[in-house]
Amino acid sequence: MKKKVIGIDLGTTNSLVSFYDGNSATVIEDKFGKITPSIVSYLDNGAAIVGHRAKDLLKSNPKRTIYSVKRFMGKSSTDIKTDFSHLPYKINTSEDGIVRIDFDNLSLTAPEISARILEQLKRKAETHFGEALTDCVITVPAYFNDAERQATQFAGKLAGLNVLKIINEPTAAALAYGLDKKENATIVVYDFGGGTFDVSILKLNDGIFEVLSTNGDTQLGGDDLDLALIDHIASQLRLTEEQKHTDHIFEYLRQVAEKTKIRLSEMEQIELFIKIPNTPIKGSLRITRSEFNEAISSIIKRTKRAVKQAVKDADLAFEDIDEVILVGGSTRVPFVREEVENWFGKTPHTHINPDEVVAIGAAIQGAILSGDIQETVLLDVCPLSLGMETMGGVVEKFIMRNSKIPCYATETFTTHVDNQTAVSIHILQGEREFATDCTSLGKFSLSGIEPAIAGMPRIEVKFQIDANGVLNVSATNLNTHHSQEINVKPHLGLTDEIVEQMLLDSFTHMKEDMDSRMLQDTKTEAEAVILATKRQLEDYSELLSSEEIESIHLSIKELSDAISNSTDRKLITGLTESLDKESQNFAEKIMNQTIKTVLEHKHIQDI
């Protein structure tokens, strides 16, 4: 039997998990729905709460509740150029180059936090199928660089997943839309998500999905639309910069802005009444859609620049595009849709839910890998050029952006002084001319060169980008034919020891988190039973004797105390069951009474 391969859309704001059932791809749903918010909240004992429950903790536990962690995947301290002071949690750009998120007693990297989200999605799929699942396809923004892709793969590993393939989000969307289409077409996918923007141009040719070019901005997304709106609201309220950036004020405004953005997608204008708790800040505002459009127009212009470049790189013009696909929650904003439609003169496809389309594509790619779908193949490209630092800090590119993958390039190195035994190589990714403006993927040294006259040794270094877009490097001494694999440090400064420790920690935390989550589930269920019983008491207490009422009140108190003070899941489950039993007896009495009331005053022939 073929192994199941799940598809995962690991988004900045929300994540989804999907599968292909032999006929179509479906997003897996649990009691909270299809979407799992990409939010992780760390409790005092270090355990992690993920998703909807973590979202509920954003206000009460802001410094330990992490959202938009995807923005930090694969980033080193030197990459953090955007101002993240607005985030309620603390970003630590340490001297060792590793970006960490710090709170009281914990210091975690982005892959470790993302791993919690992936674990949750894995569990969601496992609960759905009732079996253990490990094989998966994870989507990433097309414009993710090698470090960002490797960080995603690493997060998957930490979550106990076997990441068969990393695919680009716009490509996944095209797969979702194009599965039944076998005719030729040129497609543009405009993917504006919560925290990233991507555009890809694809050619569909008899079951082959060929990516022609890709472009984007990994630091631009729906969050930026919210920020633009926060600035607008703050300026209307005449808030100072200091006030605006106060943690709880900012969080309040962020939530208002998010809701306003959604409401303005349906209404021309909205009225807001703002009253920020524990502050004198309050006021009534009216925000129109055109004010919102104006606030975000510079952001949409930034996306157009990337679109133009992608079209140019594909050697096409705007009028050559046959189909336009919109992906990502931010494309629900009417102004975004109108603008894209104007650029291409085509009505964009939006019939697949933009929140789900990437996950659906990931499941389809999973089915291609497992062999469930045949005669469809995806030909992808690398989004950024790869090069190395040469004299004067200039970058010499050896694999150009939008090269079809897998691909390779070779460079031959030699020594510059007599008896030199090592050559240092600095690998970079990006389009800029100077090393300082590109992303450093790693430095390595070709050592063990036999002492010889300068220029005599010849070492051929092969740079390979695999079908996942991940870089592998190997070197061969052309004189001795001795080969060696080179490890280009994948996790931006994380040593092998740290990586090993993280893997160990992930297994330890998995147990803690599982316990925590189960306890949380038990408490939620208990609260639901208490609430239902209290409502019954309010409406039908006359059906019970005073002893029965007292007994139920006592059970409610015992269970409430256990919820507040105990971490003993068995105790809470036992108390819940006993209250539930009492409430069931009560429910029977209510039912009997209801039937009796209905039957009263009716003749037998009316029934």
Added chain:
Amino acid sequence: MSVLNSIYNHHTKLLIRNPEISTYFDLYECTTNLAPSKEHLESIYYSLSKYIHPDLFQNASEEQKALSNYYSELLNNGIKTLKNVFKTADYWLNLHTLRDTTNNRVPPEIMGHVFEIQEILSEDARTDDQKEELEDYIEHFEGLETKLKKQLLSLFEEHKINSDIPNENVAQLINALLNTYSYIEKLISQMEDALDS
């Protein structure tokens, strides 16, 4: 036998290691014509991709995975190279270790222009007139590239060039032509960067 049949067994659906398919010319069936048409290249590219892409060998043996990767790399690098006659010539000379980039001085025919261009490029900011001048130069040099392309194709035809080892005189002529092209290409790129900034 088509190239697909020589590297892929349709019955077993397995790839075959074929030492005779080791260059872009072998894979794209153009050993006797180093400047194949775009249609010919794309037809081979798509038909092979459907059988050899690494995604199709996810559950295969390590050897099959490595073969799939090897042929896919050859296919992807090959189409990029063979679609461009300058890259093709460069690859061909490199294949026979005859590529010589040591003579990369400014081509005499463009020497005069180069001084003027460098002067404009060295400015911190450029006037609209200077930008227009750069655009004119780009157009002029792109015209030169087209001429070089024609010369290269004529050399291919005149000397009945195939994928075998070239004679040294022909190699020398092509090396000179490629060096001029490479210089012009770099200059155009510098001017485009200056205009973009």
